[in-house]
Amino acid sequence: MDKSAQTRRNRRQSATFFTLGLIFIVGLVVMLSNVYQLDGLTDTVHDRHAIRQNTRLRSLQQFQAAGGRGVVGEARTRSVCIFARDGPAILHVKAVFERLGYDIRATKDDDWDVLWSLKSPYVAFGERLSKLKPHQKVNHWPGLGSVTSKSDLATSKLLSAPVGYRLPKETDAFRAATKANPDKMWVVKSGTHRGVRVRKQVDNVLKIRHDANLFIQEFISNPFLIDGRKFDIGVYTVITSIDPLRVYTYEEEILLRFCSLPYHPFDEAEVNKYVVTADYTPTWEIPSLVEAYNNFQYSHKQALNLHLGRQGHNPKPMWQAISDSIREVMHAKEDGIREIVRKRFSHQNFFELVRFDFIIDEKLKVYLLEVNMSPNLSSGHFAPNKWLYEQIVYNTLKLVGLASATAAHPADVSKDERDMLVSLRDIQVASDRCASAECDDNCKPDICQLCQLCRTPYFTDSVKAAFLEHVNRGNYRRVIPKPLEEQPSTVDVSKAINSTQNNHLMTMWFRGKCEHDKTWCT
Structure with a gap:
C-alpha cells in the first residue's frame, strides 16, 4: 500500500472517531439535560402535591368549622340497624332502606344512622338511646306508650272513642x-x-x-256494613316532633280490613262476625269494591269513598272527624310524652309511624278503636298490599329526612348543604310586621316571636325542620298544627290545641306561610 492510500485511510478513521465522539458528547448533554428537567419536574410535582395537600387541609378545616364531622373524600354509606327477627314483618322495610342506599347493620353495632325496631327499644338499648349523636334517628318516641296502650287509650274518656x-x-x-x-x-x-x-x-x-x-x-252495635261485613279503617300517622307537636297522616291511602264473617245474624259467641282478625277479608274480595279496586286501580280509600257516595253519603265529614280524633288523642297525651323526653332524651332523634284504627256506624259517626305501635307492614297474607306498605315506609323516611337527595353521610352534612336545603330566608314570615317598630322595641308580642331577631335558636331549628317536612311530605298531610283550610272541628279540642308556647308559635308560623302561599294551608 502506497503512502497516500495509508494517509487517506487514517483520515477516514479519525473522522469516524470524531463523529462517534461528537455523538457521544451530544447524547451525554441531552441525557444530563433530561435528568435536570426531570428533577425539576419532580420538584414541581412535589410542590403541586404539597399545594394540593394544603388545599385539602384548608378545605377540611373549613368543612369542620362549618359543622361537618367527616373526612373529605371519604365515602361513607348510610346504615340502618333493624332490631327485629328476620322475616316477613321487616321484608318491605329492608327493601326500601336498601333501595335508598342503606347498609343493614348488626344490632350490636352502635354506629348506625337509623334504628328501626318493631318493639320498644328502650329496654334492649338502655342508656345508649339517651346519648345519641345528632344525626341518629330512632323510629319510636319515648313515652308514646300512653297513646299505643289499648287500655290507657280506651279509659282516657276521649270524646271520639267508645x-x-x-x-x-x-x-x-x-x-x-x-x-x-x-x-x-x-x-x-x-x-x-x-x-x-x-x-x-x-x-x-x-x-x-x-x-x-x-x-x-x-x-258499637250498629256499625256501617259493606256487603254485610263490618270493617275498620286504618290511618297511617307519623309523629315527627313532640315540642312543638307536629303530626302527619298518610292522605292518599288507608288500610281497609273486613270481618271474615257477615255481621248478621249477630252472635256474640262468634267473634269473627264483629272482630277483625289476622285472617280478615281484603278489599278485593268485597263485591261492592272489587271493580273500583281491581279494574280501575282505585286505592282502598278511593274505593270506599266511591261506595259511600253511591249510597248517598258525603265522606268528607267522616275524614274530618278522623283527623279531629287524631288531634284529640295527641293533644291529650303530648304533655306526658314531652316530660319523658325532656328528662333523658334529645327532641331531634325520634319519629314514629303508628296506625289509628277506626270504625263508623250507620250514620258515619267515627269511633276510635286503638292506635297500633309498629303497625303490620307484611304482605305475607295479602300480596297486593306490598306496594301500600312500601309506599308507607318510603314516604315516612322521606318525610323525616331519611330519604336524602344528597350524597353526603348524615354526620358529614355541612352548613352549606343545610343552607342549600333550607335557609333563614325560607322561613321568614310576616316581614312587614317584623320590621315594624312594634317588634323592634320588644319581642313579647306573639307575632314578634316569629322574627329572626326574636326567635330562640331551638324554635328556629324547629321551623327549619317543619319547612323540610312540608317540602318532603310526599303523600302525607299535616294534621297538627291544624291545616288552616279545614272546616270547623266536629270534636271540641280547643282546650288542648296550642297547649304549649312552641305549639302556638308553630301554628302562627304556618298561618304566616299560608298567607303568602296557599300550599302551606294543607
Whole structure:
C-alpha cells in the first residue's frame, strides 16, 4: 500500500472517531439535560402535591368549622340497624332502606344512622338511646306508650272513642253507665287485643276475673256494613316532633280490613262476625269494591269513598272527624310524652309511624278503636298490599329526612348543604310586621316571636325542620298544627290545641306561610 492510500485511510478513521465522539458528547448533554428537567419536574410535582395537600387541609378545616364531622373524600354509606327477627314483618322495610342506599347493620353495632325496631327499644338499648349523636334517628318516641296502650287509650274518656272502664277500679262508674243505658252491649278487651268478647249481661262482665291488662268498653252495635261485613279503617300517622307537636297522616291511602264473617245474624259467641282478625277479608274480595279496586286501580280509600257516595253519603265529614280524633288523642297525651323526653332524651332523634284504627256506624259517626305501635307492614297474607306498605315506609323516611337527595353521610352534612336545603330566608314570615317598630322595641308580642331577631335558636331549628317536612311530605298531610283550610272541628279540642308556647308559635308560623302561599294551608 502506497503512502497516500495509508494517509487517506487514517483520515477516514479519525473522522469516524470524531463523529462517534461528537455523538457521544451530544447524547451525554441531552441525557444530563433530561435528568435536570426531570428533577425539576419532580420538584414541581412535589410542590403541586404539597399545594394540593394544603388545599385539602384548608378545605377540611373549613368543612369542620362549618359543622361537618367527616373526612373529605371519604365515602361513607348510610346504615340502618333493624332490631327485629328476620322475616316477613321487616321484608318491605329492608327493601326500601336498601333501595335508598342503606347498609343493614348488626344490632350490636352502635354506629348506625337509623334504628328501626318493631318493639320498644328502650329496654334492649338502655342508656345508649339517651346519648345519641345528632344525626341518629330512632323510629319510636319515648313515652308514646300512653297513646299505643289499648287500655290507657280506651279509659282516657276521649270524646271520639267508645267509653271504657278499668275493672274492678271503676266498677261503680260502670254500674252507673249501664243503669243509664240498659240496652248497651259491652266488649271485654285486653292490652294484647286477644280474648275480645261481647257481653250483653252486666253481671257476666262483673264476674270476669280482671287484671291490669283487661278493660271493658262500649260496643258499637250498629256499625256501617259493606256487603254485610263490618270493617275498620286504618290511618297511617307519623309523629315527627313532640315540642312543638307536629303530626302527619298518610292522605292518599288507608288500610281497609273486613270481618271474615257477615255481621248478621249477630252472635256474640262468634267473634269473627264483629272482630277483625289476622285472617280478615281484603278489599278485593268485597263485591261492592272489587271493580273500583281491581279494574280501575282505585286505592282502598278511593274505593270506599266511591261506595259511600253511591249510597248517598258525603265522606268528607267522616275524614274530618278522623283527623279531629287524631288531634284529640295527641293533644291529650303530648304533655306526658314531652316530660319523658325532656328528662333523658334529645327532641331531634325520634319519629314514629303508628296506625289509628277506626270504625263508623250507620250514620258515619267515627269511633276510635286503638292506635297500633309498629303497625303490620307484611304482605305475607295479602300480596297486593306490598306496594301500600312500601309506599308507607318510603314516604315516612322521606318525610323525616331519611330519604336524602344528597350524597353526603348524615354526620358529614355541612352548613352549606343545610343552607342549600333550607335557609333563614325560607322561613321568614310576616316581614312587614317584623320590621315594624312594634317588634323592634320588644319581642313579647306573639307575632314578634316569629322574627329572626326574636326567635330562640331551638324554635328556629324547629321551623327549619317543619319547612323540610312540608317540602318532603310526599303523600302525607299535616294534621297538627291544624291545616288552616279545614272546616270547623266536629270534636271540641280547643282546650288542648296550642297547649304549649312552641305549639302556638308553630301554628302562627304556618298561618304566616299560608298567607303568602296557599300550599302551606294543607
